[in-house]
Amino acid sequence: MIPNFKAHPWHGISAGEDSPNIVNVFVEIVPSDTIKYEIDKVTGYLKVDRPQKFSNIIPALYGFVPRTYCHNEVMKLAIESGADDVTMGDHDPLDICVLSSHNIHAGGLLMEAIPIGGFKMIDGGEADDKIVAVMINDHAFGHFRDISELPAAEINRLMHYFLTYKNLPDEPAKCRIQEVYGADHAKKVIEASKRDYSEKFGG
Incomplete structure (x- = not known):
């Protein structure tokens, strides 16, 4: 008899059979959350990171791409984009926010999404990219294939x-x-973070 077990969301799930075109996303927080949750890297369970003190609620589903890690390869892409103050990646899985018109009530779930772009965010000298994606078959967002197709207000809301x-x-x-980049560069960031993961944790 095979024992039941839960795969670790970071290490036990692939980035997706067709990544970087379609990626698996482990969702940590949803727009209705007033508490920021994040994965506990040891156990794989969601834990409370901190209550949100102000009205800055995440405007999209938010989580990470499994089996990714942001370090040297992701840092190199930031430097190529002109960020001359970057010294490393943020040593976390690659962050991703997923646009969807559906009201998903809680995180801790897995979904497939199509990367359409992202933000080259620099946080205290660390490359901290935020990939922007759309949920597959979503009625309102599922047809977008590049961030340039989104309304400017949607991009500004995420950036803010x-x-x-x-x-x-x-x-x-x-x-x-x-910088704000499109789908092609987003896929380069995903591939770089997969290489960083392999370098850190093995293939």
Whole structure:
């Protein structure tokens, strides 16, 4: 008899059979959450990171691509984009937000998404890319294939969240967005993070 077990969301699930064109996403938080959850890297369970102190609620599903890691390869892409103050990746799985018109009530789930672009975010000298994707077959967003096709208001809403969610009202910005990139570069970031994962944890 095969014992039941739960695969670790980071290490026990692939990035997707057709990645980087379609990727698996482990969703940690959803737009209705007033608490920021994140994966516990040891156990694989969701844990409370911190309550959200202000009204900066994530405007999309948010999580990471399994079997990715952001270090030297991801850092190189940031430097190629002109970020001359970057010294490393953020040593975390690759972040991804997924646009969907559906009201998903809680994280801790797995879904497939199509990367359409992303933000080259620099946080305290660390490359901290945020991939933007759409949920497969979503009625409102599923047909988009590049971030340039999104309404500007949707892009600005995502950018505003990532630029402000760590800040107190009277604090200077702790991070910046070096560039907004399209689907082709997003796929390069995904592949780079997969190489960083293999270098760190093995194939």
